[in-house]
Amino acid sequence: MERTIRQPLVMVDTALFTIRNERLCLILARRQEPPFEGVLALPGGFVHVEEDADTAMAARRVIRRKIGFDAPYLEQLFTFSGAARDPRGWSVSITYYALIPSALLDQSQVAEALPAEALPPLPFDHPQIVARAIERLRSKATYSSLPAFLLPAAFTMNELHRIYEQTIGARLDKASFRHKILEQGIIEPLSEQFRVGAHRPAQLYRLTSKALTPFERKI
Amino acid sequence: MERTIRQPLVMVDTALFTIRNERLCLILARRQEPPFEGVLALPGGFVHVEEDADTAMAARRVIRRKIGFDAPYLEQLFTFSGAARDPRGWSVSITYYALIPSALLDQSQVAEALPAEALPPLPFDHPQIVARAIERLRSKATYSSLPAFLLPAAFTMNELHRIYEQTIGARLDKASFRHKILEQGIIEPLSEQFRVGAHRPAQLYRLTSKALTPFERKI
DNA sequence: CTAGTTAATTGTAAATTTCAAATAACATTT
DNA sequence: AAATGTTATTTGAAATTTACAATTAACTAG
Numbered sequence: 001m002e003r004t005i006r007q008p009l010v011m012v013d014t015a016l017f018t019i020r021n022e023r024l025c026l027i028l029a030r031r032q033e034p035p036f037e038g039v040l041a042l043p044g045g046f047v048h049v050e051e052d053a054d055t056a057m058a059a060r061r062v063i064r065r066k067i068g069f070d071a072p073y074l075e076q077l078f079t080f081s082g083a084a085r086d087p088r089g090w091s092v093s094i095t096y097y098a099l100i101p102s103a104l105l106d107q108s109q110v111a112e113a114l115p116a117e118a119l120p121p122l123p124f125d126h127p128q129i130v131a132r133a134i135e136r137l138r139s140k141a142t143y144s145s146l147p148a149f150l151l152p153a154a155f156t157m158n159e160l161h162r163i164y165e166q167t168i169g170a171r172l173d174k175a176s177f178r179h180k181i182l183e184q185g186i187i188e189p190l191s192e193q194f195r196v197g198a199h200r201p202a203q204l205y206r207l208t209s210k211a212l213t214p215f216e217r218k219i
Numbered sequence: 220m221e222r223t224i225r226q227p228l229v230m231v232d233t234a235l236f237t238i239r240n241e242r243l244c245l246i247l248a249r250r251q252e253p254p255f256e257g258v259l260a261l262p263g264g265f266v267h268v269e270e271d272a273d274t275a276m277a278a279r280r281v282i283r284r285k286i287g288f289d290a291p292y293l294e295q296l297f298t299f300s301g302a303a304r305d306p307r308g309w310s311v312s313i314t315y316y317a318l319i320p321s322a323l324l325d326q327s328q329v330a331e332a333l334p335a336e337a338l339p340p341l342p343f344d345h346p347q348i349v350a351r352a353i354e355r356l357r358s359k360a361t362y363s364s365l366p367a368f369l370l371p372a373a374f375t376m377n378e379l380h381r382i383y384e385q386t387i388g389a390r391l392d393k394a395s396f397r398h399k400i401l402e403q404g405i406i407e408p409l410s411e412q413f414r415v416g417a418h419r420p421a422q423l424y425r426l427t428s429k430a431l432t433p434f435e436r437k438i
Numbered sequence: 439c440t441a442g443t444t445a446a447t448t449g450t451a452a453a454t455t456t457c458a459a460a461t462a463a464c465a466t467t468t
Numbered sequence: 469a470a471a472t473g474t475t476a477t478t479t480g481a482a483a484t485t486t487a488c489a490a491t492t493a494a495c496t497a498g
Contacts, residue, residue, distance in 0.1 A: 419463035
């Protein structure tokens with residue numbers, strides 16, 4: 001037992017995705033205390049003793065403090081650890097990523113979100129965390145309903161289409177996309193509800209129970 | 220800082236998959252010390268201070284102690300934590316899963332491997348870890364070369380086919396399977412090398428660099 | 439009532455997947 | 469040497485899915 005870790009810091013860090021101007025963005029927080037006081041970083045914090053069921057509790061607390069409510073989609077990402085990642089000592093960071101529809105955020109929060117592909121230099125090992133989060137998001141987007149969690153409860157087919165293109169980072173055929181999504185049954189039309197404008201009204205849809213559930217809960 | 224965790228136990232636990240009698244099995248270890256002394260459990264141990272880069276170091280150490288060499292495929296699975304999961308106190312377990320070709324193991328190790336679907340009652344939250352590991356393996360098997368890491372360096376198309384069926388848990392069409400796998404370019408024939416027997420010789424293949432790399436390393 | 443804009447459908451070609459069956463290449467037995 | 473058994477590998481046609489291009493639909497604004 002003598003070579004085991006004594007007093008590691010146990011923390012959570014979160015990558016909070018949202019969409020601004022049709023681009024995939026991250027919500028950062030300015031650090032209130034050293035180290036790296038005043039620097040933009042991923043929102044995070046220490047795990048509390050009473051958060052004894054799961055570190056997702058701590059992640060939710062961190063996210064609520066930042067945006068004021070629970071993210072519609074939250075998933076554990078990866079655990080980083082070691083003596084080098086934090087100057088305060090041997091630490092374990094259990095990281096999470098969350099998807100947050102910009103419609104739920106304050107205007108000011110949305111305005112502060114920064115494009116995932118053009119972030120400022122981040123402290124600690126946060127760049128690695130971001131890289132992994134983007135990788136996971138892209139990967140899951142190709143075979144699940146994940147990107148839909150970046151949209152509000154009701155959305156049009158084209159909005160969904162654009163979100164998928166944005167998160168996957170590639171063009172997707174409109175007709176095929178519509179076909180496949182409807183085929184999978186992960187969304188359903190809201191009867192008689194349309195988004196209106198200077199054009200043909202667009203059918204509104206919502207996620208069904210076949211869509212991926214938050215927290216990767218299965219059944 | 221007063222509500223943060225003081226002296227958490229930081230450990231790794233591993234789910235070690237192998238194939239015995241064409242069935243997906245796990246290699247368990249009998250616990251040498253309390254709690255649950257003498258009980259079969261997932262191989263695990265405390266993280267050491269000098270394992271300061273990444274807990275994968277600790278996972279590799281645990282695996283080497285159990286089987287004597289490094290697993291060809293190792294990936295971080297999930298991090299479990301809390302006050303309830305271990306009677307010794309608040310703990311963090313960073314879990315890993317590994318794929319180990321039975322050809323590399325001692326006969327006795329293979330004989331002791333137990334079918335993943337019929338394990339004895341496991342201590343701690345090890346049943347949850349196993350469930351997640353199987354889920355991850357099945358999921359990745361559907362879109363990657365993962366199951367190939369359960370086979371030795373050279374294998375026939377049918378061996379690969381059976382491994383995929385076993386890990387996914389469903390029938391796969393032979394012709395389509397062969398087509399898709401070769402299409403993806405994740406394996407290549409070993410020229411002039413065949414597995415012989417009382418039947419037509421079977422072409423031997425090996426993984427190419429297009430196959431999934433261990434440790435989820437990209438590029 | 440026409441132009442502009444986005445939504446949604448349609449049709450056809452191309453590609454992929456499925457399914458069933460045939461053929462190939464041995465070792466072993468007769 | 470020929471027949472048999474066994475597994476490997478290929479083939480071909482049907483069914484399904486996907487890609488691509490174009491058309492039609494439904495509104496608002498001027």
